[in-house]
Amino acid sequence: MDPGPFVYRVVADVAKGGEARAVGTGWSIDLEAGQADAEGLPGPADILATALAACLSKNVERFTRILGFDYRGARVSVELERQSSPPLMIRASYLVQVDTEEPDHRLALLHHNIRKYGTVTNTLAAALELEGELRRA
Numbered sequence: 490m491d492p493g494p495f496v497y498r499v500v501a502d503v504a505k506g507g508e509a510r511a512v513g514t515g516w517s518i519d520l521e522a523g524q525a526d527a528e529g530l531p532g533p534a535d536i537l538a539t540a541l542a543a544c545l546s547k548n549v550e551r552f553t554r555i556l557g558f559d560y561r562g563a564r565v566s567v568e569l570e571r572q573s574s575p576p577l578m579i580r581a582s583y584l585v586q587v588d589t590e591e592p593d594h595r596l597a598l599l600h601h602n603i604r605k606y607g608t609v610t611n612t613l614a615a616a617l618e619l620e621g622e623l624r625r626a
Contacts, residue, residue, distance in 0.1 A: 534569055537578065542567045544609035545585055545621075552602040560589040564626065581613050583621035596623055 503509040507523015521530035531539065545565045553560055563585060570580040585603065587596065600623035604610055613619050 534571060534578070538567045538569050538581075540609050541569075541581060541583060541613060544607045545583055545603060548603040548607050548610075549585065549587065549599070552599055552606075556595070556599060556602070558589070558591055558595060558599055560587050560591070562626075563587045578617050580618040580620070582619075585621070585623040586626040587623060588626040596625060599623060 499511050499513045501509055501511040501520065503522045507521065509520040509522035511518050511520055519530050521532040542565045549563045566584045568582050569578050571577065572579050603623065610619065
């Protein structure tokens with residue numbers, strides 16, 4: 490039986506000048522919401538790229554356990570490409586580097602599962618060009 494959709498809730502407050510803070514269940518993060526980039530604070534595009542990196546990272550951990558995949562660590566790199574007019578993300582790319590001795594066919598299986606079962610990866614793939622690869626570190 491389908492339990493129905495899971496709902497994520499975030500509230501963001503912004504002060505005049507663009508200082509903002511987003512709060513979710515058990516966490517908060519300062520954001521850049523002004524006209525000029527605030528040094529050291531992530532803006533909306535940074536948060537989107539971070540969401541993709543977090544999704545991929547979470548699925549590395551999840552599927553290495555499910556598949557009995559031995560690894561020492563992984564690094565996820567993400568790039569988003571934005572067009573100017575109208576402002577729109579048009580492409581996302583990622584590289585997952587896994588420090589492992591597992592054979593190539595197991596790396597391919599891990600990548601298949603990471604890509605197929607990622608909530609953020611599936612959402613972005615429906616909205617823009619999403620390309621990526623997983624390789625041995």
